[in-house]
Amino acid sequence: MNVVLWILEWFGRPEQWTGTSGIPARFLEHVLYSGLALLLSAAIAVPVGLVTGHTGRGGFLAATLANFARALPTIGVLMLVVLVLGIGLAPVMAALVALAVPPILVNTYEGVRGVDPQLRDAAEGMGMRGREVLLRLETPIALPLILVGLRTAAIQVVSTATIAAFVGLGGLGRFIVDGRARQDFPMILGGSLLVVLLALIVIVLFALLRRVLVARGLRRRAAAPI
Amino acid sequence: MTEAPPVDWGWIQRQLDGVIADRLLEHLYLSFPPILLGLLVALPLGIASARWRPVYPPVLSGANMLYAIPSIALFYLLAPYTGLTPWTAIIPLALYTLAILVPNVVDGLNQVPDHVRQAAAAMGFGPLRRLLQVELPAAIPVVAAGLRVASVATISMVSVASVVGLGGLGQLILTEGFQRQFPTPIIAGILLSVLLAFLTDGALVLLQRWLTPWTRGRRAEAGRASRRARASSAPAREEEAVP
Numbered sequence: 001m002n003v004v005l006w007i008l009e010w011f012g013r014p015e016q017w018t019g020t021s022g023i024p025a026r027f028l029e030h031v032l033y034s035g036l037a038l039l040l041s042a043a044i045a046v047p048v049g050l051v052t053g054h055t056g057r058g059g060f061l062a063a064t065l066a067n068f069a070r071a072l073p074t075i076g077v078l079m080l081v082v083l084v085l086g087i088g089l090a091p092v093m094a095a096l097v098a099l100a101v102p103p104i105l106v107n108t109y110e111g112v113r114g115v116d117p118q119l120r121d122a123a124e125g126m127g128m129r130g131r132e133v134l135l136r137l138e139t140p141i142a143l144p145l146i147l148v149g150l151r152t153a154a155i156q157v158v159s160t161a162t163i164a165a166f167v168g169l170g171g172l173g174r175f176i177v178d179g180r181a182r183q184d185f186p187m188i189l190g191g192s193l194l195v196v197l198l199a200l201i202v203i204v205l206f207a208l209l210r211r212v213l214v215a216r217g218l219r220r221r222a223a224a225p226i
Numbered sequence: 227m228t229e230a231p232p233v234d235w236g237w238i239q240r241q242l243d244g245v246i247a248d249r250l251l252e253h254l255y256l257s258f259p260p261i262l263l264g265l266l267v268a269l270p271l272g273i274a275s276a277r278w279r280p281v282y283p284p285v286l287s288g289a290n291m292l293y294a295i296p297s298i299a300l301f302y303l304l305a306p307y308t309g310l311t312p313w314t315a316i317i318p319l320a321l322y323t324l325a326i327l328v329p330n331v332v333d334g335l336n337q338v339p340d341h342v343r344q345a346a347a348a349m350g351f352g353p354l355r356r357l358l359q360v361e362l363p364a365a366i367p368v369v370a371a372g373l374r375v376a377s378v379a380t381i382s383m384v385s386v387a388s389v390v391g392l393g394g395l396g397q398l399i400l401t402e403g404f405q406r407q408f409p410t411p412i413i414a415g416i417l418l419s420v421l422l423a424f425l426t427d428g429a430l431v432l433l434q435r436w437l438t439p440w441t442r443g444r445r446a447e448a449g450r451a452s453r454r455a456r457a458s459s460a461p462a463r464e465e466e467a468v469p
Contacts, residue, residue, distance in 0.1 A: 071378050071423035073385035075396050076416035079404040083412065155294055162296040166389075176299045185303070192299035199294030 007193065010186035021174065027194060029170040033089075033161045034198075037096035038154050045101045046146065049108025053142070054134045062109060066102035074099060074160060082167055092164045099160055100153035107149025111142025143214050151206040158198050162191075172198070234410040241411075245402060250418055252393035257381045257422070260316045264323030264376060271324070272331025273357065285328060293325035297383055301390045315387035315394075322383065323376040330372025334365030367441055370434035374427050381423040385415070395419045 010016070016023050052058045074095045081091035115138050123137045139146075162173030175191025178184070210219070238246070275282035300318035308314040338361050346360040388396025395415040403412035435442060 067378070067424075067427075068420060071382050071420040073382045073396065073399070073416055073419045075385045075388070076399045076412055076419065079399055080409060080412045080416065083404065083407060083409050155290075159294050159296045162298055173296070173298070176296060176302065180302045185306075188299055188302050192295050192303070195296050195299070196291060196294045199291075203290075 003189070006186035007189050010190040021170075023194065026170055026172050026174055027198070029164075030158070030161055030172040030195070030198060033092060033096070033164055033169070033171050034154070034157045036089075037093055037100060037157050037161065038150070040093060041097045041100035041104055041153060041157075042150060044097070045104035045149075046108050049105045049146075049149075050112055050134060050139060050142075053109040053112025054130070054138060056113070059109060059113070062105055066105045069098045070102040072098050074163060078163055078167065087167050089169065091167055092161070092169060095163060096157050096160060100157050103152040103156070104146070104149040107145045107152070108142065111145030111149075112138045114145070115141050140215055141218060144210065144218060147206055147210050147213070151202065154202045154206070155199050158202055159195060162195060232409055233413055234408075237408075237410050238414060245398065245411075246414060246418070249393060249395050249398040249415070250422070252397070253381070253384055253395045253419065253422065256312055256315045256384045256387055256392060256394050257319075257377070257426075259312065260319035261323060261373070261377045261380050263316060263320040264327055264380075265373065267320065268324055268327035268331055272328050273335065275328065276332045276335035282332060289321075289324040289328050292321045297322070297386045298389055301387060301392075305390050310391060312392065314390060315384065315392050319380050319383060319387075323380060326376040326379065327369070327372050330369050331365065334368030334372075335361055337368060338364045363438070366434060366438050370430060370437075374430050377426050377430065378423045381426060382419060385419060395422075 011023075019025065048062060052062045077098050078091050078095040081094045085091060112134075119137060119141070120133060123133045128136065161171055162176055164171045165173030165177040172191050172194050175187050175194070179187030179189075179191060271285055275285050297318055300321075301314055304314050304317060308317070342360060342364060343356065346356040351360065384394050385396030385399060388394050388400050391397075395418055398411045398418075399415040403409065403415065
């Protein structure tokens with residue numbers, strides 16, 4: 001049980017809670033890196049997924065690109081961009097976006113593709129044009145799946161944003177990398193627990209988003225465990 | 227920045243039999259055991275979760291929590307116990323696959339049509355024989371879809387294991403490339419890792435076709451099973467699947 005005591009002791013150290021290398025500051029940095037990466041990825045993947053899903057064209061290309069991005073080793077992308085652009089936020093964002101785009105893109109595409117063709121016919125029968133069908137019918141119906149994609153991406157990004165510490169930036173990865181350097185086990189454990197905590201917050205946040213954004217008639221279909 | 231071209235082909239030619247081959251082999255040794263181990267653990271967990279429903283939510287939450295732990299942290303935390311043995315990489319990577327594989331095993335078993343189950347019972351199959359000879363084979367397409375996602379994710383994550391000095395293509399990227407400020411090994415490492423992931427993915431597709439001859443030539447039918455398989459092959463850890 002001394003592991004628990006170690007962690008409690010680490011969280012109990014007063015210097016943890018203040019200053020630029022304290023838990024609140026590192027947590028906030030981690031949230032900022034992750035949030036920015038998720039926003040960038042969503043800005044790329046959601047429109048591409050919606051359009052390819054709606055037109056049915058380019059779906060194969062999008063899936064291939066998503067597979068390619070998923071297979072990219074994060075460390076490799078990070079180090080390559082560091083060599084090209086130097087240390088900074090850009091390499092971290094490149095690595096995280098490569099990680100986050102595939103789940104968002106594929107889920108958005110599948111969400112739109114999966115819309116019942118009869119509903120699409122009905123919308124067209126009501127006089128909706130292509131763009132209206134996409135925005136007023138397909139997007140709301142695909143939304144639960146889009147949110148699943150965003151949540152999967154967000155959890156992976158939160159867990160992987162620790163790599164920012166490898167290139168001299170902050171975030172919760174600092175505790176893990178510095179803890180390793182100082183052979184400070186409780187520090188590594190504490191940092192990891194904070195990352196898991198952030199992932200849990202993400203899960204709760206997406207459950208709330210789902211409740212707020214998804215139309216009531218669509219919500220019943222899938223009750224997600226956690 | 228130097229004037230040198232981004233990729234030094236001479237280096238690649240010289241090292242093809244040397245450091246590149248060594249790291250690629252290490253990468254193979256570090257990626258396949260976790261995938262197999264993960265499948266071995268996910269199968270009983272998934273079977274139990276499909277049979278006894280209340281088991282599923284805690285199992286899934288546990289697997290998802292593990293998935294949220296940064297891989298670097300798990301490698302660091304295990305390293306003092308397992309040292310520089312492959313287990314330092316194999317255990318965390320196998321744990322990560324559970325979050326992808328367990329839901330797929332459960333979905334695969336749940337989508338076995340009831341009439342198939344009843345037919346097996348009518349033929350006198352007991353629960354165990356029905357599971358082994360009917361339900362599990364019928365679940366193969368969905369399980370294989372999960373296995374494909376898990377293996378691509380594992381092969382790309384093995385690179386992180388190099389941070390604790392376990393070798394693999396990550397070592398090529400970090401030691402040969404980054405520490406010497408030399409992009410060629412980084413690019414070679416990335417591309418080989420992607421290539422390995424694609425080849426493994428392709429091999430799994432072939433394996434699945436070979437194991438499930440009854441799904442061949444039924445593409446046009448686009449039944450629920452293949453639809454579901456496609457959807458769950460898409461995102462990692464998708465609990466909601468497609469309507």
